[in-house]
Amino acid sequence: MTTGEIDESFGGVTPDAARRLLLGAVRAFAERGFHATTTRDIAGRAGMSPAALYIHYKTKEELLFHISRVGHERSVAVLEESVAGTAGAADSAERLARAVRAFVRWHAEHHTTARVVQYELAALGEEHYAQIVVLRRRSEEILRGVLEEGVAAGEFDISDIRGTALAVMSLCIDVARWFSPEGRRTPEEIGELYADLALRMAGHRTAGLPA
Amino acid sequence: MTTGEIDESFGGVTPDAARRLLLGAVRAFAERGFHATTTRDIAGRAGMSPAALYIHYKTKEELLFHISRVGHERSVAVLEESVAGTAGAADSAERLARAVRAFVRWHAEHHTTARVVQYELAALGEEHYAQIVVLRRRSEEILRGVLEEGVAAGEFDISDIRGTALAVMSLCIDVARWFSPEGRRTPEEIGELYADLALRMAGHRTAGLPA
Numbered sequence: 001m002t003t004g005e006i007d008e009s010f011g012g013v014t015p016d017a018a019r020r021l022l023l024g025a026v027r028a029f030a031e032r033g034f035h036a037t038t039t040r041d042i043a044g045r046a047g048m049s050p051a052a053l054y055i056h057y058k059t060k061e062e063l064l065f066h067i068s069r070v071g072h073e074r075s076v077a078v079l080e081e082s083v084a085g086t087a088g089a090a091d092s093a094e095r096l097a098r099a100v101r102a103f104v105r106w107h108a109e110h111h112t113t114a115r116v117v118q119y120e121l122a123a124l125g126e127e128h129y130a131q132i133v134v135l136r137r138r139s140e141e142i143l144r145g146v147l148e149e150g151v152a153a154g155e156f157d158i159s160d161i162r163g164t165a166l167a168v169m170s171l172c173i174d175v176a177r178w179f180s181p182e183g184r185r186t187p188e189e190i191g192e193l194y195a196d197l198a199l200r201m202a203g204h205r206t207a208g209l210p211a
Numbered sequence: 212m213t214t215g216e217i218d219e220s221f222g223g224v225t226p227d228a229a230r231r232l233l234l235g236a237v238r239a240f241a242e243r244g245f246h247a248t249t250t251r252d253i254a255g256r257a258g259m260s261p262a263a264l265y266i267h268y269k270t271k272e273e274l275l276f277h278i279s280r281v282g283h284e285r286s287v288a289v290l291e292e293s294v295a296g297t298a299g300a301a302d303s304a305e306r307l308a309r310a311v312r313a314f315v316r317w318h319a320e321h322h323t324t325a326r327v328v329q330y331e332l333a334a335l336g337e338e339h340y341a342q343i344v345v346l347r348r349r350s351e352e353i354l355r356g357v358l359e360e361g362v363a364a365g366e367f368d369i370s371d372i373r374g375t376a377l378a379v380m381s382l383c384i385d386v387a388r389w390f391s392p393e394g395r396r397t398p399e400e401i402g403e404l405y406a407d408l409a410l411r412m413a414g415h416r417t418a419g420l421p422a
Binding site: 034035036114119160163164170171173177186190191193194199200203 | 328408414
């Protein structure tokens, strides 16, 4: 895991002590898992005492919730920005390609945060989980919307729009599991390949056919 | 998680005590993560003493390695069986559809085992990890082989065979992350949808085009 990718995810969190605690928690959860991490571990990584941690976060679960919320908000924002202002201005194929490129890049570049966010969901409390589900639905809706518009415009040929939207999301999210900065492909290269694969999944007329 | 899916994965392990320990370890790792689980937890779940555990497995990492080995061997076997004897007897599209249906079903039906196997890889020792990598390569090779044959036969149109094979695998594996037996789709239904999506990703001539 790289320090840069985590720093960038939580750059907007203030005060500085709260931000350092989230960074420490992401690293600890990624290395050892939520249940094996103690608040003492997290405070130590942030150069603070356990007592100082409790000023900012009452429980370890609250730290996980903030990580999960920031992670989901960022990935939703990246998806929204990728298609913002393009309705009418770009065809559905271009919108889908932009969304997939952006979502894949986020999951590659922030793979440590994304893994914690995806794999520790079950450790969230009921109320916090419900808030995260709202953000997850938002990502699904954005992608499903692009597919629906493309089908309505006759650009895409899809029999199961909901299932295809979930599959495209799943393909992008799983990049976080296997991506390595030492691997043979950059986040941009994976984004390009996956944009083409998503167009094929959507039955885009020209995708996957000889010119 | 269901008891049945885990029992079935490790049904062939003998003696009975070793099998019960693997079942207990999968459940504990899935619930709490590898690092938060103690050998005492695992022995307790198997109705045994920690001392009795050490007769079968010297360390917690050895238990994880056996789980990982059995999980990978089963999923590779399922892939191999799905295409066995079909070279020449079935076209590449049918072979790819069979492979994807089988691989998806395995990851849905054995989602608890698959999650432990996929998310705890980093906890394996170096030598054990190297053995697992050999099995992972085998899955990739089977899928890549089907795609290569299809391209050679003119059935598929793929510019990046390696990347596409990895993407199809990734799509199937991620089913284990989100699948729930209470969800709206059965493993068979997901397998059917994903077989169609994989054919589209492979640029199969008739996939995704109007009849």
